[in-house]
Amino acid sequence: MNIFPIGRTALLWLTAGVFLMTSCKKESDITPSGSTSNGEVNSWILANMQHSYFWNDKIPATTDTSLTPDKYFYTLLYDYTNTANIDRDRFSWIQQSADELKASLNGQSKTTGMEYSLYYRDASNTGVIAVVLYVQPGSPAAKAGIKRGDVISKVNGELLSKNNYQTLLSSNADSYVFGFATLVNGTLTDSDQTKQVNAVVFQSDPFLLDTTYTIGNKTVGYIVYNQFIRGVNKADGSSDNAYDLKMESIFDKFKQKGVNELVLDLRYNRGGYVSSSINLASLIGKNIDASKVYYTQKWNSIETDERDKKYGKGWNNQTFLTKSTAIGANLSRVFILTTGSTASASELVINGLKPFMTVNTIGTTTVGKNVGSITISDANKRIKWGIQPITFKSANAQGFTDYAGGFTPTVRVTEPDPRKNSWKTLGDLTEPLLGEAIFQITGMRMARRAASTDSDVVPIGSSIDSKAGGGNMFITDIVPNQ
Known part of the structure; x- marks a missing residue:
């Protein structure tokens, strides 16, 4: 339950993530001899970064290998602290x-089973509340009766x-006692209600909800998909x-029910494995098949030369897959729900589908992650650290790659x-983002969209940020031409 410090959120939820859109997990054979001191680990980090890092030509000529590995790693990153770039x-x-890095990328971590966003409690910017975004079914939080929208104002008796x-x-404790606040006549008021929730190693199911x-004359499929992970x-x-x-x-069910409109809820999906992204896009895309390019990767010159020799030209073009359960033939468009937590592999789906169908985004601007990474660990397992460096940039079938500023919503x-x-x-069809999608599809509003519900108040942090890499994952686990 690690949370980034207030005031650094805007930087950290981006810096910590790579939208795991790498091409594979890499077990490095660059392993120093002798003990794994800071200097030895840092030498291993440097060698791997010089080989695989997308901006390897920007690594400083001189580095301080006496630093601890976590601090040393960030001294190698391209223009890391220059927020103007x-x-x-x-x-x-x-x-x-x-x-732990690999487990988290596969959806497994020590958790209570709920995700939340942090907000200042009032205009004084002193008090803080945690608002529950969603709760994993079967998790300790679910068993305790915690649900989306609950407002946590106390932990272990402290405001x-x-x-x-x-x-x-962020104590990594085994148990928490949460206290709650409720709205009383429009004012957030602390209650006497408390719930004790244990933290356990839990495997998250990325599909929180699917329904129609x-x-x-519209049959609308709706999916809440929170992480691109292949399996357990x-x-x-x-x-x-x-x-x-x-x-x-899920898509086979949609096809059998005659779904002709799709709402894909990626508002809390900060990314994941490219293979799952390809599967999803291939189930949605209009007039696509295994001959159509989903996205293209650009690597550094060292990796490009090695891959050209190993796989031949064109290895960096990833095509769609032919899926018998695809519903693209019944779709002319797709509606994707987004927030400032929508990143990497989620944005890859948006960008990859745009050349083939109308992609309407509803919500707020996405993160803007047009780069991907690979997981690098020591094959000999002497070095316990794992690194997730950016190793490539992506583009869609039309060559569009310029979305570092995020995708601005079609409807905010x-x-x-x-x-x-x-x-x-x-x-719930009256939930603001889904409700707007239904209105765009049918012309019918399930509830009045009041201006008072639109908020310029943005979270100051989120538990989603504490997932591996801040969850901004675009990991390529695809072997070229396979």
Whole structure:
């Protein structure tokens, strides 16, 4: 439950992430001899970065290998601290345990099973509240009765503030006692209600919800998809393909029900594996097949030369897949729900589908992650650290790659200000983002869209940021030409 410090959120939720759109997990054979001191680990980091890092020609000529590995790694990144440069490296990251890194990328971590965003409690910018975004079914938080929209104001009896929220929420404790606040006559008021929730190692299912709605002559499919992961994490850091198979099953159901409009909810999806992204896009795309390019990768000259020799020209063009359960033939457009937490592999879907169909985004501007990474760990397992450096830039079939500023929504809709308005459950047709999508599809509003529910108040942090790489994942796990 690690949370980034208030005031640094805008930088850190970007810097910590790579939208795992890499082409594979790489076990480095660049392993120093002797003990794994800081200097030895840093030499390993430097050698791998000089070989695979997208901006390897920008690595400083002289580096201080006496630093701890976490600090050393960030000294290598291109223009890392220059916030004026939107094309700088905002996304590479390092993690002390490569095994935990791989597990988290496969959706497994120690968690209570809920995700939340942090807001200042009022205009004084002193008090803090945590608003529950969603709860994983079967998790400790779900068993405790916590639900989307619940407002946490206390942890272990202490009111959350800008001075203590990180300590209280990021303690890696085995158990938490949460206290709640509710709206009373429009004012956020602390209640006496408390719930004790344990933190356990939990495997998250990326599909939070899938359903259909029949409205007039429209059959609308709706999916809440929160991470691009292939399947359940295994002890060796690999995974099965259970969730990719579940994706196929969901779309098969949509096809059988005659879905002719699709709403894809990626508002909390900060990315994941490219293979799952390709599967999803291939189930949605209009007039696509295995001959059509989904996206293209651009690597540094060293990696490009090696891959050209190994795989032949064209290895960096990833095509769509032919899927028997695809519903693209029944679609002319797709509606994608987005927020400032929509990143990397999610943005890859948006960009990759644009050449083939109308992509309408509803919500707020996405992160802007047009680069991808690979996971690098020590094949000999002597070095425990894992690094996730940016290794390539992506473009769609039309060559468009310039979305580092994020995708601006077709229709801007915000989630309500939790200090003034309660939140609807996901899937409720009166929930603001989904409700707007239904209006765009059918011309019917399920509830009046009041200006008072539109909010300029943005979160100051989120538990989603504490996922591997801040969740901004675009990991390429695809072997060229396979």
